[in-house]
Amino acid sequence: xxxxxxxNPGILSSAIFLNESGDLxxxxxxxxxxxxxxxxxxxxxIANYPIAxxxxxxxxxxxxxxxxxxxxxxxxxxxxxxxVEGIIFIALTLSNLRSAIxxxxxxxxxxxxxxxxxFFIAYIAVAGDPATGGAGIIVANEATxxxxxxxxxxxxxxxxxxxLISSAFVARRIKGALLWGILATALVGWILGVSPxxxxxxxxxxxPGDLIGQAVVGLGQVxxxxxNFLAVLFVFLFVDLFDTIGTLSGVGIQAGFINERGxxxxxxxxxxxxxxxxxxxxxxxxxxxxxxxxSAAGVSEGGRSGFTAVVVAALFLxxxxxxxxxxxxxxxxxxxxxxxxxxxxxxxxxGINWSDPAESIPCxxxxxxxxxxxxxxxxxxxxxxxxxxxxxxxxxxxxIGVAIWILAAxxxxxxxxMGLGIA
Numbered sequence: 001x002x003x004x005x006x007x008n009p010g011i012l013s014s015a016i017f018l019n020e021s022g023d024l025x026x027x028x029x030x031x032x033x034x035x036x037x038x039x040x041x042x043x044x045x046i047a048n049y050p051i052a053x054x055x056x057x058x059x060x061x062x063x064x065x066x067x068x069x070x071x072x073x074x075x076x077x078x079x080x081x082x083x084v085e086g087i088i089f090i091a092l093t094l095s096n097l098r099s100a101i102x103x104x105x106x107x108x109x110x111x112x113x114x115x116x117x118x119f120f121i122a123y124i125a126v127a128g129d130p131a132t133g134g135a136g137i138i139v140a141n142e143a144t145x146x147x148x149x150x151x152x153x154x155x156x157x158x159x160x161x162x163x164l165i166s167s168a169f170v171a172r173r174i175k176g177a178l179l180w181g182i183l184a185t186a187l188v189g190w191i192l193g194v195s196p197x198x199x200x201x202x203x204x205x206x207x208p209g210d211l212i213g214q215a216v217v218g219l220g221q222v223x224x225x226x227x228n229f230l231a232v233l234f235v236f237l238f239v240d241l242f243d244t245i246g247t248l249s250g251v252g253i254q255a256g257f258i259n260e261r262g263x264x265x266x267x268x269x270x271x272x273x274x275x276x277x278x279x280x281x282x283x284x285x286x287x288x289x290x291x292x293x294x295s296a297a298g299v300s301e302g303g304r305s306g307f308t309a310v311v312v313a314a315l316f317l318x319x320x321x322x323x324x325x326x327x328x329x330x331x332x333x334x335x336x337x338x339x340x341x342x343x344x345x346x347x348x349x350x351g352i353n354w355s356d357p358a359e360s361i362p363c364x365x366x367x368x369x370x371x372x373x374x375x376x377x378x379x380x381x382x383x384x385x386x387x388x389x390x391x392x393x394x395x396x397x398x399x400i401g402v403a404i405w406i407l408a409a410x411x412x413x414x415x416x417x418m419g420l421g422i423a
Contacts, residue, residue: 001036001052001054001292001294001295001312002176002179002319003178003179003182003334003337004032004036004054004055004057004292005029005032005033005316005319005326006182006326006329006333006334007057007060007182007334007337007338008028008032008054008055008060008286008287009025009028009029009032009326010025010329010331010334011060011061011064011124012028012060012063012064012286012287013025013028023327024210024211025327026205026206026323026327027206027207027208027209027210027211027285028208028211028285028286029205029319029320029323029326029327030205030206030207030208030320030323031208031211031212031281031284031285031286032054032055032286033316033317033319033320034208034280034284034316034317034320035054035055035277035280035281035284035286035289036052036053036054036055036277036289036313036316037313037314037316037317038276038277038280038281038313039053039054039273039274039276039277039278039280039281039289040052040053040054040273040277040309040310040312040313040316041309041310041313042272042273042276042277043270043273043274043291043306043309044305044306044307044308044309044310044312044313045306045310046269046272046273046306047266047269047270047272047273047306048266048269048305048306049251049252049257049266049270049305049306049309050251050255050295050298050299050303050304050305050306050307050308050309051247051248051251051270051291051292051295051309052291052292052294052295052298052308052309052312052313053273053274053277053289053290053291053292054289054290054292054316055281055286055287055288055289055290056239056240056243056287056288056289056290056292057117057121057338057341058117058118058120058121058239058243058345058376059236059239059240059243059287059288059290060286060287060288061117061120061121061124061376062117062120062235062236062239062375062376062377063078063082063287063288064287065124065374066374066375066376066377067081067232070374070375071228071232073225073228073229073232074218074221075214075218076214076215076217076218076221077218077221077222077225077229078218078232078287079214079215079218079282079285079287080215080216080217080218080219080221080222080229080282081218081229081232081233081236082215082236082278082281082282082287082288083215083216083218083219083279083282083283084219084233085233085236085237085240085278085282085288086275086276086277086278086279086280086281086282086288087279088237089237089240089241089271089274089275089278089279090272090275090276090279092275093268093271093272093275094268094272096268105403105404106359106387106404107351108351108352108353108359108362108363108387109362109363109366109383109384109387111348111349111351111352111363112348112352112362112363112364112366112367112383113238113239113366113376113379113380113383114243114345114348115345115346115348115349115363115367116366116367116368116369116370116371116376116379117239117345117370117376118341118342118343118344118345118346118348119342119346119367119370119371120342120370120371120374120376121338121341121342121345122338122339122341122342122343122371123138123371124338125334125335125336125337125338125339125342126138126159126335126339127139127146128159128331128332128335130149130153130155130156130332134155134159134331134332134335135149135155135156135159135331135332135335136149136150136153136155136156136159136332137149137156137159137160137335154192154194155194155330155331155332156332158185158188158189158192158194158330158332158333159185159332159335159336161185161188162181162182162184162185162332162333162335162336163335163336163339165181165184165185165188165336166178166180166181166182166185166336166337166339166340167336167340169181169184170340175297177340178336178337178340178341181336181337181340182329182333182334182336182337183329183333185332185333185336186328186329186330186333189330189332189333190328194330194332195328195330196328197328198324198325198327198328199324199328200324200325201322201324201325202321202322202324202325203321203323203324204321205320205321205323206323208284208285210285211284211285211286212283212284212285213283214285215282215283215285216283227414227417231377231414232377234377234410235376235377235380236288238380239288239376239380240274240278240288240290243290243291244271244274244290244291245271247290247291247292247293247295248264248267248270248271248291251291251293251295251296251299252264255299255303255304270291274289274290274291277289277290278290293344298312349367357390357394358387358390358391358394358396359387361386361390362382362383362384362386362387362390363383365379365382365383365386366379366380366382366383367379369382380411381411381414381415382411384404384407384408384411385408385411385412387400387404387408388400388404388405388408389408
């Protein structure tokens with residue numbers, strides 16, 4: 001999971017905080033590590049599961065590229081949405097409503113959401129601007145919309161080399177393949193002079209004073225943009241909801257925690273750790289915190305109790321002393337990690353019934369539109385609107401729960417308001 005210490009600050013700082021005074025990357029590393037440590041420690045102590053948490057991939061990309069850059073929402077307001085999401089999840093978890101909501105959503109849309117996010121974050125990785133150290137494998141083109149980038153760009157070549165290195169590590173099943181891939185790519189870039197060497201390895205961490213509490217400030221800045229704020233809040237809620245339950249189920253099955261009724265004991269305690277982590281993370285200045293499927297690595301090595309999570313939390317705290325090294329890792333070195341994570345998330349596509357139009361069409365549109373519209377929200381909206389409609393066209397309207405019709409109506413209303421220029 002250590003790759004998140006580089007990738008999350010990279011996504012947030014390069015896309016959001018460039019207009020702020022000074023480089024906030026070191027502060028974002030601390031915010032990432034602290035929020036991960038807090039949530040993981042709670043998971044270990046309260047839920048007693050070997051499951052670690054950190055700012056979620058896909059959710060951080062949505063935060064940066066769809067909300068802040070795409071919608072033009074101030075990053076403080078975006079943090080406020082994450083803060084409200086965390087508080088709502090705490091309430092829903094304590095009232096047992098969170099598990100009931102999860103049950104109401106069709107499995108195919110959950111899987112399509114995961115696949116779409118996988119394509120989205122991979123697209124972000126390969127389309128990064130070489131001028132700022134990004135991959136540049138895919139670039140804008142007036143005639144064809146997008147095209148292959150210039151192989152004369154050293155950053156683009158390094159990104160390709162990084163994908164090959166990381167793929168080799170993954171293929172060889174080397175532990176920590178994504179982290180080693182990032183470090184190996186960065187090292188090659190430093191040796192070849194594509195990027196400057198780090199100024200040091202260890203240093204006293206920088207307190208994230210420019211980030212802490214900004215989510216509270218953002219609550220007072222929502223103003224007339226409440227329509228977009230609510231839409232963004234819903235997407236944060238939805239994606240985190242299924243990302244967490246999917247991870248808990250997957251790791252729970254591998255570890256043998258799932259009982260004969262298909263239930264995960266102490267599920268509410270695990271969900272509470274996620275909710276508190278998200279709330280704390282927003283206050284510290286980072287995007288939504290969620291459970292990580294990489295926790296399966298600890299389970300495969302014999303981790304069966306919360307002690308595993310406690311150790312991971314301690315290591316996250318230790319990592320904040322290595323900010324000089326982390327800050328020197330270029331964006332092209334992290335592109336491969338995003339691509340590989342996208343590959344892993346795309347595996348959910350096999351769980352979709354492609355022979356049933358009521359599943360295949362909404363799921364395909366969800367997957368297609370997330371990267372092409374550069375927005376997880378738009379893909380979700382189209383999926384939730386088309387799913388009940390096509391079911392109704394099949395004469396199966398009775399199979400659709402009230403919750404799905406309500407969500408479809410909400411998304412339709414949002415599109416109507418957008419057409420009228422209100423949202």
